[in-house]
Amino acid sequence: AQKVTQAQTEISVVEKEDVTLDCVYETRDTTYYLFWYKQPPSGELVFLIRRNSFDEQNEISGRYSWNFQKSTSSFNFTITASQVVDSAVYFCALRDSNYQLIWGAGTKLIIKP
């Protein structure tokens, strides 16, 4: 079965701390894509990253970094030196071979000043 699990329902940290959001997926497909989206309190969905199954290189974009490990079926997201503006719900999603997005339940990240 295709499934995305974000085991952390809510995380609360103090500003400037580093924080890692976990994402574990299940798929039968050999070719697939993984995504992270941010949903701030305003409600829109903001694309953060797309990674295909053949590219296991880690990605860094400013304070954001992603660790993709096929061996453990994980695609974890780390925010370094967190800021209050990072407070949001973060979703991990898997695109299967039928081009359907399967979403995790999301992790609510609270950054306290």
Place this chain on the structure above:
Amino acid sequence: NAGVTQTPKFQVLKTGQSMTLQCAQDMNHNSMYWYRQDPGMGLRLIYYSASEGTTDKGEVPNGYNVSRLNKREFSLRLESAAPSQTSVYFCATRLFGYTFGSGTRLTVV
């Protein structure tokens, strides 16, 4: 460049009423999607359209119908709204990634 535009942004319906949620994109993408988001959950696919003239059911299609009017527009219709359809609805298009509209917050009382 608006991307994906959804209307309305908010709506309150009485049980049994009907309404159509509109979605239009100016990105010239073939694929369009309707999702619903309930509290504490990720998005769930209602219907999708791989190209103009085609539509297919997603994970939770019951109680909904869709129309792919042309390449730009993909509408979602609730024929007889039920309280269980209270949710936030997102329209999206896809090329390499997915672009979402700003959502419609629907309450059925």
